[in-house]
Every structure is written in C-alpha cells, then in structure tokens.
Amino acid sequence: MINLERFSIGIGDRFGREGPAQLAAFLKAKATGVVITPVWNKSNREHTIVGTHPDSVRAEADAAVRTLNWTGSYRVDADHIGLKTVDRFIGASDFFTIDVADFIGQPASADAVRDFVSRQRRLLACPFGLTESTLERTAQKYLLAVQQAGQVYRHIAQAKGAGTFIAEVSMDETDTPQTPVELVVILAALAGEGVPVQTIAPKFSGRFNKGVDYVGDLAKFEREFADDLAVVDYAVREFGLPATLKLSVHSGSDKFSLYPIIRRQLRRTGAGVHLKTAGTTWLEEVAGLATAGGDALRLAQAMYADMHAHIDELSQPYATVIDIDRSRLPTPAEVAGWSGTEFVAALRHDQRNPRFNPHLRQLVHVGFKIAAKHGAEYLHALETHRHVVAELVTDNLYRNHIEPLLVAS
Numbered sequence: 001m002i003n004l005e006r007f008s009i010g011i012g013d014r015f016g017r018e019g020p021a022q023l024a025a026f027l028k029a030k031a032t033g034v035v036i037t038p039v040w041n042k043s044n045r046e047h048t049i050v051g052t053h054p055d056s057v058r059a060e061a062d063a064a065v066r067t068l069n070w071t072g073s074y075r076v077d078a079d080h081i082g083l084k085t086v087d088r089f090i091g092a093s094d095f096f097t098i099d100v101a102d103f104i105g106q107p108a109s110a111d112a113v114r115d116f117v118s119r120q121r122r123l124l125a126c127p128f129g130l131t132e133s134t135l136e137r138t139a140q141k142y143l144l145a146v147q148q149a150g151q152v153y154r155h156i157a158q159a160k161g162a163g164t165f166i167a168e169v170s171m172d173e174t175d176t177p178q179t180p181v182e183l184v185v186i187l188a189a190l191a192g193e194g195v196p197v198q199t200i201a202p203k204f205s206g207r208f209n210k211g212v213d214y215v216g217d218l219a220k221f222e223r224e225f226a227d228d229l230a231v232v233d234y235a236v237r238e239f240g241l242p243a244t245l246k247l248s249v250h251s252g253s254d255k256f257s258l259y260p261i262i263r264r265q266l267r268r269t270g271a272g273v274h275l276k277t278a279g280t281t282w283l284e285e286v287a288g289l290a291t292a293g294g295d296a297l298r299l300a301q302a303m304y305a306d307m308h309a310h311i312d313e314l315s316q317p318y319a320t321v322i323d324i325d326r327s328r329l330p331t332p333a334e335v336a337g338w339s340g341t342e343f344v345a346a347l348r349h350d351q352r353n354p355r356f357n358p359h360l361r362q363l364v365h366v367g368f369k370i371a372a373k374h375g376a377e378y379l380h381a382l383e384t385h386r387h388v389v390a391e392l393v394t395d396n397l398y399r400n401h402i403e404p405l406l407v408a409s
C-alpha cells in the first residue's frame, strides 16, 4: 500500500521545464529538517490547453529526482480526472485526484438514499451536531458524487492494482462550500463505497481566485479548517479510512493569508496537509523573462498583448475562480513601454508593492495558452535564461509557500 506522508505539496509546471528548480525548494526544506513529498500535478484541462500528454509529467518528475538525487518519496498526480479522462493518466500517475464536483446535487436513487440513511444512523451520535434532516439532505446532495468516486476508483484499481496509488477525492470546483458536518457524511459514504481516500479536497468558504490571495473571513476559515481537521480525525477512527487521510487544499496558488492559520492548526493537532499551489511556477517563468530584459522582455510584452486580445477565451475555463476587472488592466501599449522591473513589479504577488496589479496577474495566470502558442520561441527563451528563471521558481516556492507554511522560524 502506497501511503502519503504527513506533508505534501502539489506543484504544477505548465511547460514541464522547471522540475529541478521546483525540487530544489524541497531540498532546501529538507536541509532544515522538514520533509515534504513533492507531487507533480497537471490536470486534463492543462494538458489539453498546452497540448501535452500525462507521460511527460512522469518523465519530468523522474528526471528531476535523478538530477538532484532526491531520495524521498515523490508522486505524479492525475489532477481533476473523471471516468471520461482518466485513461490517459493510468500509466504515468500514482496519485489520482478524482473530481466529482459535477455530480454534486444530482440526486442518487431514492432507494440508495433511504438505504444509506438507515445504515448510517450511528452518525447521529458523532460530536459534530448532525441531525437526521441534515443526514438525509447531505445524502441526497452528495451520494451520487460519492458513488461516482467509487466507480472511478475501481476503474483505476482494476487497471493498476489496489494499493499502488493514492486516491484523492475533490469537491472544490463548485459554488457552495461543504460544511464540516457534511464532510462527516461524505467521508462515511466514501468509506461505505470502499474508496481508501488519503486526501479529501472540500470547497472551503471564501474565494480562492487563481494566483491571488484569499478573499473571505479569516476567523471563519480558521474555525472551519479546525472543524474539518477534527472530522478527518474522527473519520479515520470511526470509518476505517486510511490513517494517512488528510485535507487537501486546492489553493489556486498564493493564499498567503491562510498559511499562518493552516500552520497554527497543523501544529495544534499534529495533522498533515496536502497543499496544491500549481500555477505560480508559470508566472515566475514570465517574471524571469521580463527580468532578463531584451528579446525576452519583448516576448513577455508581446504575450501580454496577445492575452489582452484573447481575454474572453482565456478566462472562460476559469470563470468561477478569477475576478478580473478589465478597467484595471494596463493596455498592451502601456506594457510595451515598461522596463523589466516595472513588468515584474506589476506581475509578482507582493501586496506591499503599490505597482502590483492583481488583475494583470490573474490574466497572465490563466494566459498560459498564449505561451503554448508561441511554442518553440517561448521554450527557447526559457532555456536561454535558465538561471534567472530557475532561481525565481525555487525562491518563490520556498520563500513564499514552503517556509511560511511548514518551516519553523
């Protein structure tokens, strides 16, 4: 049985060039005594937009591990897959994020719901205040999604063998958050469905927009996160789920204001966490090109102009997780006049810098299709300025994410 360690971080790399630079950040953490499992993740959506195959992520991870002599565990995550998309990922992945958000709210059969409620009456005694009507309502809302997770899990297990991969179930890409008491019912249902889930990704309260900070009530998030930790602990003891079960936070990257909260709660409880913070590596590549100046800066400026022109198309797949105020975006002509320093100041997520522009950052975050369009030219620029880019990638991952979340100060 493959077990996931207490701390793991999901890292994404749109163009597959930053594996060693990312892994270097985990080595820095290890040098301070904090062992974190790197998980390279790339969703079907990203593969489709960039035009890559899941095998390329496995190749990247293996190569990075060899190059840097990483001796710890590492995983390759088929991120946000479903029954229709999982097959291409079977060979390369040993971590599967089974996304059932689309099935939330679709009712399971009345018989199945009645049967579930009668078998799970013991849950009414759980310490989270579950009432009979909430049990029934939650079953109606989530049972079909859980059954779907079971189907996908069994499909993978049949192809790869049970115990040879880590199963995550994600419900984050939906409009309404799951409350801790709903999470109890969902985990009981997953156990009943025979899914040995090791990471569960609920939707938390508040906005998790791409590449920018959390928007919401921090005190409320802390209570919810603490309650969810208690639910996970209870589910392991009561439902026979794997002892390694932990929360997965699909952060959409850069939820800096949540890190001290999560850190505090992990220390208080001894719990672990899986943090997905995929998208910012690509933003560091753009920052690297802008920093390098010359042709590389001009390429970054040209890509921005292209993103600005295609904003509707680029935003559409991410509509629920971005808030771009178009009136606050600089025009392509303005950006074309910027120095590398000015470009980087607008792009990089430094909330104390008055030049930081979250609208531009979100647009670039979802604009990687434009870099894919520039193909060879883009990849060539990355290679030419490898040192500048790699340093930014490592530094961002370590200093902005790993250190505040997990490394003692």
Ligand SMILES: [Zn+2]
Residues within 6 Å of the ligand: 080, 170, 172, 173, 250
């Ligand atoms: Zn997600």
